Amino acid sequence: MARVIENPKQLILSKAKEILYNQGYHKLSMRALSKACNIALGTIYNYYPTKKDLIIEMMTDYWQNYLDSVHKIVKSNTNIYIKLNNIFNELEAFIRSFRQYWLTSELYDSQEYVEGGLQKQYVFMEKLIVIIEDMLLKEQANKNIQIKLSAQETASFIIMNFITIVQMPLFKYESFELFLKELLE
Known part of the structure; x- marks a missing residue:
């Protein structure tokens, strides 16, 4: 059964900001974001193509x-x-x-x-x-x-x-x- 994530869009934004603020723009990738959020890469792309x-x-x-x-x-x-x-x-x-x-x-x-x-x-x-x-x-x-x-x-x-x-x-x-x-x- 698929895991239900409450407010995935906010989770993605929050983790993206963390990466940007702590590691810089070049470290902010969709793969790194997927890993930080512990969600599938496709889910990231569903919200942010x-x-x-x-x-x-x-x-x-x-x-x-x-x-x-x-x-x-x-x-x-x-x-x-x-x-x-x-x-x-x-x-x-x-x-x-x-x-x-x-x-x-x-x-x-x-x-x-x-x-x-x-x-x-x-x-x-x-x-x-x-x-x-x-x-x-x-x-x-x-x-x-x-x-x-x-x-x-x-x-x-x-x-x-x-x-x-x-x-x-x-x-x-x-x-x-x-x-x-x-x-x-």
Whole structure:
């Protein structure tokens, strides 16, 4: 009788991440994954027909976890500047981790990543901007802030500056927050 595996897709993703994070992209093969999961190679291919599909699903899962944490921050009962600071801190941790695991040369040299991963990254950046835009509009409706640009432009401005501050820490978040307060009040 065949063995029943609860949530095989999640098991595969979990083990794939373990291999990627601990051994690197070149050690992540469908055979190695099959062995790590203790399931048949065909089962792996049923869920992920190519390594590209697996990598994109892993990246999607990684980004979704980040967006879930941003949603929790946005729903918190704190003022907008505390929310933005918390979103920045989460983004900073996310980018540092992303660099370590996803921006390695071995992954960027891979056509699987370049073809699909970057496209997914842009989709999730847009989702993040929409989350911030919605938060800004709610804050404006509650008369906590006054948006001087469009909410979409302001959200894009915030996220792009967050990313720049993380990647080039010549400018401190606290200084950026002063600009935000001028822009939003």
